[in-house]
Amino acid sequence: MSETGGPLAHQFADLAQQREASTLGMWTFLVTEVMFFGGLFAGYAVYRHAFPAEFMAGSRTLDVLLGSVNTVVLICSSLTVVLAVHCAQLGQTRAVNAWIVATMVLGAAFLAIKLVEYGHKWHENLVPGPGFLFEGANETPARLFFGFYFVMTGMHAVHMVVGIGLWAWVLARSMRGLVTPEHHSHVEIVGLYWHFVDIVWIFLFPLLYLLGAHE
Amino acid sequence: MTSQSPSPAPAVHARRENYLTAGYGVKSWLLTTDHKRIALLYLISITLFFMIGGFFAVLMRLELITPAGDLVKAETYNKLFTMHGVIMVFFFLIPSIPATLGNFLVPMMIGAKDLAFPRLNLLSWYLFVLGGVITLWAVISGGVDTGWTFYTPYSSVYANTHVIATALGIFIAGFSSILTGLNFIVTIHKMRAPGLRWSRLPLFIWAMYATSLVITLGTPVLAITIVLVALERLFQIGIFDPALGGDPVLFQHLFWFYSHPAVYIMVLPSMGVVSEIVAAFTRKRPFGYGFIAGSSLAIAVLGFLVWGHHMFVSGQSVYAGLVFSLLSYLVAIPSAVKVFNWTATLYKGSVSLQTPMLYALGFIGLFTIGGLTGLFLACMGLDVHVHDTYFVVAHFHYIMVGGAVMGYLGGIHYWWPKISGRLYPEFLAKLSALILFIGFNLTFFPQFVLGYLGMPRRYHAYADEFAVLNVMSTAGASILGAGYLLPLAYLLWSLKYSKAAEPNPWQATGLEWKTPSPPPKDNFEQTPVVTHESYDYLEGADVATEAQVV
Amino acid sequence: MKEGLPLFPDAASTWARDVDHLYFYLLGVSGFFALLICVLIVVFAIRYRRSKGHQAVQIPGNLPLELFWMGVPLVLALSMFAWGAKLFVEVSNPPAGATEIHVVGKQWMWKIQHRGGQREIDELHVPLGEPVRLVMISQDVIHSFFVPAFRLKRDVLPGRYSTTWFQATRPGTYHLFCAEYCGTKHSHMVGRVHVLEPAEYERWLASTPVLEGPVDAGHRLFEALRCDTCHSPTSGPRGPDLAGLYGRQVALAGGGTVLADEGYLRQSILDPHALVTEGFEPLMPSYAGQVDEDQVLQLIAYLKSLGAAPAGGSRR
Amino acid sequence: MSSRAEEHAVPLRVYVVVWLGLLVLTGATVACAQVDMGVLGTPIALAIAGLKGALVVLYFMHVRWSGALVWVFAGAGLVWLVILIGFTLSDYLTRDWVPVYG
Ligand code: HEA
Numbered sequence A: 001m002s003e004t005g006g007p008l009a010h011q012f013a014d015l016a017q018q019r020e021a022s023t024l025g026m027w028t029f030l031v032t033e034v035m036f037f038g039g040l041f042a043g044y045a046v047y048r049h050a051f052p053a054e055f056m057a058g059s060r061t062l063d064v065l066l067g068s069v070n071t072v073v074l075i076c077s078s079l080t081v082v083l084a085v086h087c088a089q090l091g092q093t094r095a096v097n098a099w100i101v102a103t104m105v106l107g108a109a110f111l112a113i114k115l116v117e118y119g120h121k122w123h124e125n126l127v128p129g130p131g132f133l134f135e136g137a138n139e140t141p142a143r144l145f146f147g148f149y150f151v152m153t154g155m156h157a158v159h160m161v162v163g164i165g166l167w168a169w170v171l172a173r174s175m176r177g178l179v180t181p182e183h184h185s186h187v188e189i190v191g192l193y194w195h196f197v198d199i200v201w202i203f204l205f206p207l208l209y210l211l212g213a214h215e
Numbered sequence B: 001m002t003s004q005s006p007s008p009a010p011a012v013h014a015r016r017e018n019y020l021t022a023g024y025g026v027k028s029w030l031l032t033t034d035h036k037r038i039a040l041l042y043l044i045s046i047t048l049f050f051m052i053g054g055f056f057a058v059l060m061r062l063e064l065i066t067p068a069g070d071l072v073k074a075e076t077y078n079k080l081f082t083m084h085g086v087i088m089v090f091f092f093l094i095p096s097i098p099a100t101l102g103n104f105l106v107p108m109m110i111g112a113k114d115l116a117f118p119r120l121n122l123l124s125w126y127l128f129v130l131g132g133v134i135t136l137w138a139v140i141s142g143g144v145d146t147g148w149t150f151y152t153p154y155s156s157v158y159a160n161t162h163v164i165a166t167a168l169g170i171f172i173a174g175f176s177s178i179l180t181g182l183n184f185i186v187t188i189h190k191m192r193a194p195g196l197r198w199s200r201l202p203l204f205i206w207a208m209y210a211t212s213l214v215i216t217l218g219t220p221v222l223a224i225t226i227v228l229v230a231l232e233r234l235f236q237i238g239i240f241d242p243a244l245g246g247d248p249v250l251f252q253h254l255f256w257f258y259s260h261p262a263v264y265i266m267v268l269p270s271m272g273v274v275s276e277i278v279a280a281f282t283r284k285r286p287f288g289y290g291f292i293a294g295s296s297l298a299i300a301v302l303g304f305l306v307w308g309h310h311m312f313v314s315g316q317s318v319y320a321g322l323v324f325s326l327l328s329y330l331v332a333i334p335s336a337v338k339v340f341n342w343t344a345t346l347y348k349g350s351v352s353l354q355t356p357m358l359y360a361l362g363f364i365g366l367f368t369i370g371g372l373t374g375l376f377l378a379c380m381g382l383d384v385h386v387h388d389t390y391f392v393v394a395h396f397h398y399i400m401v402g403g404a405v406m407g408y409l410g411g412i413h414y415w416w417p418k419i420s421g422r423l424y425p426e427f428l429a430k431l432s433a434l435i436l437f438i439g440f441n442l443t444f445f446p447q448f449v450l451g452y453l454g455m456p457r458r459y460h461a462y463a464d465e466f467a468v469l470n471v472m473s474t475a476g477a478s479i480l481g482a483g484y485l486l487p488l489a490y491l492l493w494s495l496k497y498s499k500a501a502e503p504n505p506w507q508a509t510g511l512e513w514k515t516p517s518p519p520p521k522d523n524f525e526q527t528p529v530v531t532h533e534s535y536d537y538l539e540g541a542d543v544a545t546e547a548q549v550v
Numbered sequence C: 001m002k003e004g005l006p007l008f009p010d011a012a013s014t015w016a017r018d019v020d021h022l023y024f025y026l027l028g029v030s031g032f033f034a035l036l037i038c039v040l041i042v043v044f045a046i047r048y049r050r051s052k053g054h055q056a057v058q059i060p061g062n063l064p065l066e067l068f069w070m071g072v073p074l075v076l077a078l079s080m081f082a083w084g085a086k087l088f089v090e091v092s093n094p095p096a097g098a099t100e101i102h103v104v105g106k107q108w109m110w111k112i113q114h115r116g117g118q119r120e121i122d123e124l125h126v127p128l129g130e131p132v133r134l135v136m137i138s139q140d141v142i143h144s145f146f147v148p149a150f151r152l153k154r155d156v157l158p159g160r161y162s163t164t165w166f167q168a169t170r171p172g173t174y175h176l177f178c179a180e181y182c183g184t185k186h187s188h189m190v191g192r193v194h195v196l197e198p199a200e201y202e203r204w205l206a207s208t209p210v211l212e213g214p215v216d217a218g219h220r221l222f223e224a225l226r227c228d229t230c231h232s233p234t235s236g237p238r239g240p241d242l243a244g245l246y247g248r249q250v251a252l253a254g255g256g257t258v259l260a261d262e263g264y265l266r267q268s269i270l271d272p273h274a275l276v277t278e279g280f281e282p283l284m285p286s287y288a289g290q291v292d293e294d295q296v297l298q299l300i301a302y303l304k305s306l307g308a309a310p311a312g313g314s315r316r
Numbered sequence D: 001m002s003s004r005a006e007e008h009a010v011p012l013r014v015y016v017v018v019w020l021g022l023l024v025l026t027g028a029t030v031a032c033a034q035v036d037m038g039v040l041g042t043p044i045a046l047a048i049a050g051l052k053g054a055l056v057v058l059y060f061m062h063v064r065w066s067g068a069l070v071w072v073f074a075g076a077g078l079v080w081l082v083i084l085i086g087f088t089l090s091d092y093l094t095r096d097w098v099p100v101y102g
């Protein structure tokens, strides 16, 4: 929400009103995000119900280890985010910067691991499209599983990229000394966004990776 | 609402600085963050889209004069109704009232200087324009022929027209719409003037709030659905393609999850406008204020539970159909509440039939007919017959053109003095309202008959026995088209030649009437403090002299 | 089919009559409310028009009145729901023993096959007074089978059978439309339904040349595709016995059962691994791509004809 | 609103405990997945995910210390998600219910 620009924008009566407005704005935005991913989860539920075996088989090809590592990475990045917010409340600008950088590094690590996984799937011909090949279970429904895998994790990754960009913007402001105990709502609202993206992954992980882990 | 702010400036002050004169030049408009200027930017853009959509409608009606498909080719006709539907829905009616009157009035009615996020508001307009330009590019470079509903697998596999470009345009416009809704929600929650409790809010604000809820909760699902169709076209994922194991009916679920609530995005704002107009032109507090306000929220919430009524014969399970049908009937009740309360407001009022009121009464009548025919469609046994016939076409034009567009025009007339600082010519305005009413009914009433006779929609050529009714419909459409050109002409004319408007030409209540016409840049000289409920038309208060209004 | 200015469609099926009654009920109720609102508006607007010395009376509201005008429409609405739902459930459940006709929709024609093997395109001959059940599928996009005189409509989906039924009550020729937009020539995907007296219908059946009935065609396919290597009394335990399969509950390998209807048979042929029968290995190859929808329907007709007889032997 | 969350300075300890909890739950869900629990597998995985999500929402996103409005908004997201998925599934789960006569 770029509206938190100057200390007090003209349309607001005071800083408290401004801060409340931007927080509520972000929450509203997150609700729209819930519904955006909700469409994918609904589709997933329908086909998971229709083709349990193939979804299981598709899930088995995913790398549980990399997935788990990524889950941990994201959870850690959520911790660095709350620490950044915490330090912002206390006015410790340098610590804020450090935690933001840490968050961005963790985010980048997540994306890097994701890319490695995508690379594997590409080599295994598991990317839906003309070259798709799947042994072991019915190919057609299995393709659906990979369709969901790529679209869901892909949309999630796009959100991560946006999040990293937002952190870069917050970092730039913070370095210019614009993050103060009185006025740090952009740290907070970008934080809210980041946590949301984390939660999406918390659900994607079991639904995609852990389905077939026991076999 | 009475406010303790200084008494309104007298009309002589119309010459002094206002939002229109606060800056000149293209840049002062294209980079403005003033909600009132953004409202005007939207007004111009959507009028343009309405003309384009209307132009396609005229071509369709011309084709349908004769049963044979002789004027345009089938391919062309299919593109015409698709682009007509896409443009009218996504680029005209959904943004219509929220982005123009809503943008202009929401801050003013709640005593705020602007929306909570003015730059986001401007961004929303740019997104709208970008989405519109992409869609228009698709139209010009060959068009798209899937119907506005984009049913799969036709749209995802078989159509070879510009599906992806159109989808992208709608996707972007969707974000514009989400940003507007988000802005309104936050503004209404956080920016109300001191003393303006929820129970004192104007009904228009209630309607905008309900609309915004629907926008923010529904539009994202449309966005992801469109993305899936595009991905399906690009990568053959198979989610909606039966040849690849997918289910085309899933697309319909996701599409209607948004698009049924979207019909309430289109009509709720008009309902808000009508509530304001009916109060002002009867000089009465609306009968059952709480019920009208609450029914807006009820419609917004219940509206999300009925989408399957578009899919009774689609292969959806009978049991799901039963649930959706039942819930569709429940959502009719809050609409009924509104209609009855408006009518009751007229009772013992001081009714003045000026142009905005004519539109409002027109809305009530036509919306009632449109809504009642919705009951036919929600009835499973009947829908088997009338589904995808002209009965449906007539139903939604009655609500969207007879209802929503009439409400929009009523609102434009009602607030025109506030927006432009000028009065519109009353006689011409009444005349064109009458022309529109007649033209409208002549266009769309025969379509109910056609529908029950069994004429399917989206037909470029049809059986001979439908000819006479189609000719009537086309005749009506010509009257309707001409009727739309009139307001365009005289409203533009009034900008230069008409009398300057006073702050409160209708003697209405509401904060927007307490500030000069046109309002100053920050809306109010001083933040108003509200001490009364809205619509305190006191009994015995001086009755407006109609002579004041030309 | 008439000329001029018809205002009401022919009614030529049992269900059409039912739908029309419901329609009149809704017309009555909505006519009443539309009139009520319009009359009240006009009367109030005139009676209480603004004039000197006349003032508005402020009435904030009236709770009993609000409840009244929520309650009455609610009751009426529920009655509409119940009536409509009842009819819909009826049209969703064909009576046993209905004559079965196969319909394949494709851009942009209706292909019809009768039980005796008679085929037609964009024409459908049906007997008067006998229930007819349609089993429909599309080869490409979604179409919708619509006969206004029967008040009957049902989407025809790719990849899945949809069924509906009717019983004609008046001889004549009626429109058949495609009601779901399906591409360029959607408006030309039209045809005619001929309702014939039973005797005449028999004549029509007899006089229409039949190359091969669907059961025989299916039998031929069954052998040509070598289905019998696994599905015959002599093939041993490789594949399940298909005799008497139709209409039975089949136990699945993954647990649970499924009704062996047309949709299940179709899936077993095109996508055999989706639902594997208990006690068997998923050995069966998919025949997707080798048979078109017409042929799948023929195979199914053959499988249905097997009844309780041993697989491989035609009953006819 | 979050303003209240600031007034209410959350001790760092809380964050660290929640973080540890999330890690433990991640381990738990991976561990559970190694065992075949039949139909219960997915509900258990979803329950753990829900718990983790709730921890993030309540503590990291400060909803625990926020006003009613934020609760309502977060709740609305959840309710509408249930509507979307629930009503869609209501079609798919009941499609086989209609008996087909031959
Ligand atoms: C603004 C737009 C708008 C609005 C408000 C509505 C409102 C309603 N609509 Fe409509 N509808 C559309 C726009 C709209 N619709 C569009 C665009 C389509 C077609 C889409 C496409 O396929 O392209 C459509 C299609 C559509 C269908 C699917 C038809 C089909 O394809 O087969 C159905 C089925 O149930 C339906 C029902 C209803 C109902 C029950 C209402 C209710 O909300 C109406 C409630 C109002 C009243 C009932 C009137 C006031 C009440 C009284 C005066 C009291 C008396 C009342 C009783 C006795 C109950 N609509």
Ligand code: HEA
Pocket (backbone or CB within 6 Å): B050, B051, B052, B053, B054, B055, B057, B058, B060, B061, B081, B082, B084, B085, B086, B088, B089, B092, B093, B146, B147, B148, B149, B393, B397, B400, B401, B405, B443, B456, B457, B458, B459, B460, B473, B477, B478, B480, B481, B482, B484, B485
């Ligand atoms: C907001 C929504 C909206 C609006 C305002 C309109 C307005 C009109 N619509 Fe539209 N319509 C839809 C939404 C809307 N429609 C939708 C969603 C569909 C379904 C599409 C689909 O199936 O996918 C549809 C489909 C549709 C059909 C069915 C096509 C088919 O199924 O084959 C028809 C047919 O008559 C029609 C007619 C009209 C007419 C005559 C108007 C008139 O009110 C328009 C009048 C406006 C003007 C005429 C423009 C102003 C004047 C000029 C530009 C000057 C030139 C004109 C003259 C000189 C006469 N519409």
Ligand code: CUA
Pocket (backbone or CB within 6 Å): C105, C107, C108, C142, C143, C144, C178, C179, C180, C181, C182, C183, C186, C187, C189
């Ligand atoms: Cu087939 Cu329309």
Ligand SMILES: [Cu+2]
Pocket (backbone or CB within 6 Å): B259, B260, B263, B306, B307, B309, B310
């Ligand atoms: Cu609807």
